[in-house]
Amino acid sequence: MTVQPTGLADYNFAYLDEPTKRMIRRAILKAIAIPGYQVPFASREMPMPYGWGTGGVQVTASIIGPDDTLKVIDQGADDTTNAVSIRAFFAKVAEVSTTTSTAEATIIQTRHRIPEETLGEGQVLVYQVPIPEPLRFLEPRETETRKMHALEDYGLMHVKLYEDIARNGHIATTYAYPVKVEGRYVMDPSPTPKFDNPKMDQSEALQLFGAGREKRIYAVPPYTSVVSLDFEDYPFEVNRFDEPCALCGAEGVYLDEVVLDDRGGRMFVCSDTDHCEKRRAAGHRGAMASEGTLA
């Protein structure tokens, strides 16, 4: 085996072999046909550890083509280790063009965020999912959770949310907040903040979910109802932030807390780095942005 100094190395386009891609493609089609249902698939070992997005990478590898433009985000950021590594992986094994711009991407692989910019019809959002089964922490047996999905028996999940209210006075689940897809399957939206849940509902983009270790693929087609579970007297609410982004001044976006020193200094900044950079390039300034520099 020789590795060419330029061009593709000695493995197949997009790393996976063709029978594997076909198997994953068949699973993706069934996942789209049964929104929110977790389709088992024969997950492969990938050249990265479980927990680093092996499910998302396999889904991306099975759908990506030479004409695609790939964006990868990790907690909203284009420039963290996971995002940089996966982007470099596909730039190498599929020679696709990559971008950090949400609007330019045809495929966006994400770890735990949905971009602030509304996604459009030509885009596919691929989620990296650690635990695809929303009922797993309530019922550890796969045989039982499978039966609960078959019987549409989701009472346990409502009890869990009720106990949240009984103990804390409100639904304390803030991420991986369970949703019901098209009135049938309860689904884990992956550990995205519940702030992002409303973006999944009636999205113009196709949403695909890959869980490598747990060997499941599921999907939400475009224009599909995604409802966060709640109660009439305790309706679902998204997180709110007291102050705007310290760099770009954006309101109504998801913010990360950054600790600045050991004396309680902190700032809140956009978790979506592309959104923040574009706003600053357009002249928006937050309270802590330095005047001279653009990120």
Add this chain to the structure above:
Amino acid sequence: MAVQSQDAIVTGGFDAPVFDAQSVFRALMDAMARPGTVQAIAPRASAPSPLGPVAAALALTLCDVDTPVWLDAALATDGAIARWLGFHAGAPVTDDPAAAAFALIGDGPSLGSLDRFARGTHDYPDRSATLIVQVPDLAAGPALTLTGPGIKQSTALAPSGLPARFTTLWADNNALFPCGIDMVLATPDAVAALPRTTRIQSTEN
């Protein structure tokens, strides 16, 4: 004649298997995610007649040794298509429609009952058949109104070459949800899909 049919069987696969399969799959994925949209597929495969180029390309993209394929009477004929699938995809052809992961339908009007195909189980609704139905076109047939996931409000499709009571057959299929079969309509140059979630009504004229 034997030599000629042998040629027809060993030729006609993808020229660039990796990229052809990827582009056909993306068209099909878009079709499945957005039921009623018509996705063009350039000719990439040629199988023995009467299996058309798009249905042939879909078969090469999806089928392999893991997926038993069932052929209707129009495609089973002299066995040439079964041998072509075996040579190019390695897919076994089965006589039992209930055992098929994919069913290739050459003669849509005599499709008959959908009950004979695997519909999945309530535990595993994904273990259901996908029907690939060859139709002449998607615009000249009876007008249908489609609603459901993947469709913004509603959309129109007018496939010809489906059974006369197709909307009734399909409503029965809808009633099985989350079980049910999924259908792919292949014209000579394009594809549209009807996943089990799509509800279909005849458009009154």
